[in-house]
Amino acid sequence: MRAAHPIAYPVLRAARGPVLRVPGLGILVRDAALLRSTLLNTTSFTKTGPGSPADLWTDVLGPSVLLNMEGADHQALRRKLAPIFAPSFVEPMVTESLGEPVAQLRERLSKGEQVDLVEEVRRYSSIAISRLVGLDCAELTTVLFRKVSSITSMVRLTRTKLTPMQVARARVVMAELTSHAQRAYRAGDDRTVPGRMRALGLTESEAMGAVGAFVLTGTETLVSYIPRLVCLLIDSGWLPLIAADRSLVEPAIAEALRVTTPSPVMLRSVVAADAIGPVAVRPGDRVILATFAANRALGPFDPEANTAATVRQLWFGAGSHFCLGAPLAMAQIRLVCNAMLVAAPQGDLRVISRRPARGVLIPSYATVVIGR
Numbered sequence: 001m002r003a004a005h006p007i008a009y010p011v012l013r014a015a016r017g018p019v020l021r022v023p024g025l026g027i028l029v030r031d032a033a034l035l036r037s038t039l040l041n042t043t044s045f046t047k048t049g050p051g052s053p054a055d056l057w058t059d060v061l062g063p064s065v066l067l068n069m070e071g072a073d074h075q076a077l078r079r080k081l082a083p084i085f086a087p088s089f090v091e092p093m094v095t096e097s098l099g100e101p102v103a104q105l106r107e108r109l110s111k112g113e114q115v116d117l118v119e120e121v122r123r124y125s126s127i128a129i130s131r132l133v134g135l136d137c138a139e140l141t142t143v144l145f146r147k148v149s150s151i152t153s154m155v156r157l158t159r160t161k162l163t164p165m166q167v168a169r170a171r172v173v174m175a176e177l178t179s180h181a182q183r184a185y186r187a188g189d190d191r192t193v194p195g196r197m198r199a200l201g202l203t204e205s206e207a208m209g210a211v212g213a214f215v216l217t218g219t220e221t222l223v224s225y226i227p228r229l230v231c232l233l234i235d236s237g238w239l240p241l242i243a244a245d246r247s248l249v250e251p252a253i254a255e256a257l258r259v260t261t262p263s264p265v266m267l268r269s270v271v272a273a274d275a276i277g278p279v280a281v282r283p284g285d286r287v288i289l290a291t292f293a294a295n296r297a298l299g300p301f302d303p304e305a306n307t308a309a310t311v312r313q314l315w316f317g318a319g320s321h322f323c324l325g326a327p328l329a330m331a332q333i334r335l336v337c338n339a340m341l342v343a344a345p346q347g348d349l350r351v352i353s354r355r356p357a358r359g360v361l362i363p364s365y366a367t368v369v370i371g372r
């Protein structure tokens with residue numbers, strides 16, 4: 001976290017109390033219950049006003065890309081997209097597209113090879129996102145990842161809008177990525193996800209908006225989370241315990257999601273006078289929902305205590321914008337976890353080397369080499 005956000009992270013950590021107004025930044029919320037009630041209150045808090053995600057992304061992606069929408073249009077678009085993120089669609093897609101590369105990971109670890117997990121997960125995540133956006137060329141995957149990072153790394157907590165130059169650069173990258181999706185959509189082949197979106201009744205501009213949202217939200221979060229999960233399991237000494245008792249795998253995944261919170265902050269804009277706990281808010285205020293702080297305040301990583309169960313997946317958000325890609329994320333996480341436990345049934349893996357990523361939006365490792 002500190003490597004990714006050397007200024008904002010210490011400020012957010014040092015702040016005291018569940019809610020406070022931070023001059024120049026906005027209203028900071030660090031309490032799980034208040035955070036959830038803010039997310040559920042769409043009358044007073046939205047993703048479309050000043051200082052919200054819409055301010056950051058609409059110039060790049062257009063006005064209708066889920067994460068900058070509210071109300072009936074937003075709900076209608078989510079409903080149309082629901083079949084693409086249903087576990088019954090996502091799980092076979094993940095097994096089919098990632099089965100082979102993850103089997104190779106399992107084999108390499110079984111043989112005692114050292115593996116850079118970040119490089120691996122970057123490949124898996126890019127393959128999955130390529131599927132969603134209609135790319136099918138495996139060589140494009142690393143390039144795709146770099147391109148997405150070049151956009152998201154422009155965002156800082158202190159920045160409510162991108163500069164015209166950044167918008168122009170980001171639009172070039174997105175236009176290139178969505179051109180594949182556009183071709184797949186127009187071809188109408190429902191074996192591709194854009195083709196399927198067409199079959200589900202999405203207009204071309206809705207489908208391209210959804211593709212933009214997938215690229216932006218789904219590429220880096222898993223590349224952040226899976227290596228952090230593995231480091232956490234190894235550093236904390238829990239890996240051999242989980243290997244011995246597989247009923248702890250799901251609580252361990254949830255606990256690691258809680259303490260790492262890969263999407264650490266959510267933003268909202270105030271549209272109607274209201275209050276968050278003891279702090280009054282006015283239209284135009286910016287709200288910074290520090291999910292990572294709220295989640296961590298609940299206690300240390302402990303799969304047996306499983307405190308994560310009390311926050312109803314707050315790491316995926318809550319209410320109308322709850323992470324659409326959660327089933328896809330969970331399918332990939334489970335696949336990699338399972339491969340690791342099959343390769344090392346005693347949980348005897350160690351971190352050989354690691355380096356945090358700098359200048360990124362989503363706190364991550366740049367490299368994590370694991371082996372026996």
Ligand code: HEM
Pocket residue numbers: 066067068078132213214215217218219221222225261262263266267314315316317318320321322323324325326328329
């Ligand atoms: C561990 C991985 C992930 C985490 C922790 C995560 C977290 C989140 C959170 C917190 C939100 C809500 C943001 C808000 O309310 O302001 C969100 C929304 C979203 N996520 Fe994820 N996400 C993950 C993976 C993915 C993946 C793989 C996809 C695949 C496409 C994805 C697609 C989306 C989309 C489309 C939205 C916007 C939903 C809307 O605004 O209606 N996410 N995610």
